Amino acid sequence: IESRGHILNYEVSSMSMVAGVMPRAIPTSNGLLEWSQIEAAIRPPIYYCSQTGLICLENTHNMAGGAVMSKAQTYEICLQAHERKIPIHLDGARVFNAATVLGESVAELTRHFDSVMFCLSKGLGAPVGSMIVGSRTFIEQARILRKLLGGGMRQVGVLAAAGLIALEEMPARLGEDHANAKLLATGLAAIDNIKIEPESVQSNILVFDISKTGRNTSQFSSQLKEKGILANGINPTQMRMVTHYDVTKEDCQTALKVIKDLIVN
Template identity: 45%
Template sequence: MGFIDLRSDTVTKPTEEMRKAMYSAEVGDDGYGEDPTVNFLEEKAAEILGKEAGLFVVSGTMGNQVALLTWTRPGDEVILESESHIYYYEAGGMAANSGVQPFLIDGKDGMMPIEEIRKAIRPKGRVFPNTSLIVLENTHNRAGGKVLPLGYMKEVYELSREHNIPIHLDGARIFNAAIHLKVSAKEIAKYADSVMFCLSKGLSCPMGSLLVGPKEFIEEARRKRQRLGGGLRQAGVVAACGIVALEKMIDRLEEDHEKAKILYEFLKDMEIFNVERPDTNILKVKIKINKKAREFLAEFKKYGLLATSFDDETLRFVTHKDVSFEDIEKAKGIIYKVCKLMD
């Protein structure tokens, strides 16, 4: 039995055009800066985001960790939202790799209150850690794919300029945010000093992410990537997919948002759920009855639907290119059937 897989947009398969691009990619040794396909991808990514330079990394987590290593020193403090990906899903990397401590701020829809950020910035003094970085996440995964408004990002950016603190944007799904806001990704990225974005989610590449920022920052980030074991050789075979993604796969993300809204319109009328209207392709669904998320997930799977959860009380559905509109209709039928059994 084939599954309708709504666990994540990371399950997407590369397109036929990507597979052909992999086969014919011109390659060289990226360790010597001699892979022309990687070089072109890095330049293209930087141009699209409005930054000076780019660095190809194997994953979004590596991109974020390289950014932390580059912007901070051991013993520094980093301000970030309490449910951010860097804090929640990167295996303690900020402590283990960079030796920095988090200053966590509870946000609403992924947004830390501006005044709370202001208060979190440490004064200078021998007993305080140095506040060396502010991290934002757009879209925000655990907030249900919520998009940070441009006005909010501008406020955080202006505050950071007052204190000469750089901003790193975990923009794993920045192009989803751009589609929602009806702006270019460059308009979002201008309010951050460095940006990481993923090729392997809605853009459907088999692997890879980009870190972009100032030229000097990227030069140092390349050294930090090496420290983490991320030095690459003939990586053009996968970078070729990224070029196709940036040229062909961004605009189609709007379809994923449409699929998520169709599913939302169905789920919002079910009394056992409390579902938030999605900005993008992630649905966050709170369970209102005395059943755990794992029980729903097990039943869904029996009927051919895969999903995941944020916690015991919260389901997550993520739409993507490999789930069709017809699949969404089938998923609705499975969810209805399971909920009748569970209620």
């Protein structure tokens, strides 16, 4: 898994505590793993080494600013992994955003993975919900483990209805979110003491550096919240913003004005 991967850093180490596995984190400059990096991290078949049992990719990559992995990149990794009999899981929380950027169907982008998770919320706008996809045997096992871990829910048809709307109606508008993110990135790049490369913003997430403003991200986030703008710090110097169904172009323009006023004053 890439070193900034969501399930590695933001799920209370559950992969170790619940599944009993020891992850191997691979750092990259852009969040996008290449097969050569993965191959170098695969454990050799020696009796005193724990064996590599799964490779996990994230597309788009949250903490890498919504970076998008292409179909060719994922295909090569899946092909090489399967030749070594290693399954591949996709953390596709925002895979519909990736498909929109690439002009591909989600089916084509994910067809070579052994299992896929995607969110009905986030870009697709449902109030709650995620889905896991895999073989019939895999899903049967997943249902058992969900029950074992207390994840069962009752009378959730109303949530399923919202999820169907999210799947059927929302993917077509994701390009608006991407355009708004690019608008924010371009505007931020024009503000003194803020560092961001607009060309690196591919989807609906942007990360920018405020180290030269004299503030840390906790202070800056609080100041923005007082002005009605929600953004979070991912470390002391980098802020993260996300565009979605509830954020309009006008909202982005307002956010840029607020940020510029805060920096100037």
